[in-house]
Amino acid sequence: MIVILTTIILLLLLLLFQQYLSKRRLGKNLRYISNKIKLLISNKSSERILLMTEDKQLRELLMKINQLLDYHQEYLADNARMRMSLNRMLTNISHDLKTPLTVVLGYLENIQYDNDYTPEERNALLAKVSVKVIDVASLINKFFDLAKLESGDWKLDSKRIHINEVCRKVVVGYYDTLINKGFDVEINIPKEALYLYGDEDALIRILNNLLSNAICYGKDGKFVGLTVVADNETVTIEVLDKGKGIPHSKQDRIFERLYTVKDSKTEFAEGSGLGLTISKRLTEQMEGKIEFSSVPYSRTAFILTFKNA
Structure with a gap:
């Protein structure tokens, strides 16, 4: 009887020791994962978390965390592309507005201050001004059209x-x-x-x-x-x-x-x-x-x- 009780006690102690070790390993792994995530986020790294473990639930957690890190990297990349697109937009819009407006101002100054132009020459310059103004108006309209499309304010009438x-x-x-x-x-x-x-x-x-x-x-x-x-x-x-x-x-x-x-x-x-x-x-x-x-x-x-x- 004593032998049986001793055996049971030893088995229980062994089980408790295994649980302790398992819990300790789990705690260590979770601390590693937590510290790794902080490091990856602070460095904006595309690295993934690699960890050898036999714990099925922990493996599933790592898989989900890596998927989240993938999403985070895509988000950062999208933001970078958006910033580049915005910078390019400002550059292009500035150039495409500045150039025709500069030409228009030049024509208008000539018409205003140069009295040597004949009526026909003035009409020709005014026609050029009109073309440039139409170009500017078209560009502005395109810009607002795109803004309406991307905001969802442009509703199509399907038929x-x-x-x-x-x-x-x-x-x-x-x-x-x-x-x-x-x-x-x-x-x-x-x-x-x-x-x-x-x-x-x-x-x-x-x-x-x-x-x-x-x-x-x-x-x-x-x-x-x-x-x-x-x-x-x-x-x-x-x-x-x-x-x-x-x-x-x-x-x-x-x-x-x-x-x-x-x-x-x-x-x-x-x-x-x-x-x-x-x-x-x-x-x-x-x-x-x-x-x-x-x-x-x-x-x-x-x-x-x-x-x-």
Whole structure:
């Protein structure tokens, strides 16, 4: 009987000792994890917490903590990109406003103080002032349009849109400009009526942005095309040109807010960088997708895809 009691007591003591060791290891591991987290956060490190343990619950906790650290790093990266975007925005907006306004002030000073101008010359200068003022107003309107889109204040009026008619109407508005500039124009719009659900004004805005982009920055290729195709599920609108295109290394950034592409030799630039961003936001609000591909002097295309209505 004494032997049995002794054995039981020894087993209990052994169990208590194992629990003590386990608790001690757990406390040590938790202190290590806590100190490591503080260090990673203070150093803004992307390192992960590695710990060898047989404790299943502790392993699960480490997995969740590492996932949280991943999220923290993504948050920091997003903030860094946002700051860079904001700085770029301020630089671009400042430049794009300052340049035409400086020109306008120069013209106005000439008109005001130079009495040698003939009425015809004054009218020509006033016409140039008007063009520059319209450019500034357009830039400001784009900026506020993007602000409304990103804040959710721009509400679209979705309805069934006759895509064929919308595309024809937009192309007609550019046809004289294209012909006068010596562009070859290729339009492929099927006779069969095609529809999608969306905001007609928004779709017109998107197509205007893409066609203006093709005319301005694809001018070396002297070609602009618009094609509409559909299947049972989707409708695709493609706007393309054969100009210098955009370098492959920069193609994944062209839809970023106020991102511009510049060529040091030609000063090729995507204006203020607002038009394509607005087009992307509007397309996404209509549950569509916009894609881009570019092979210089062969085929630069923006492809819109929407659900077939």
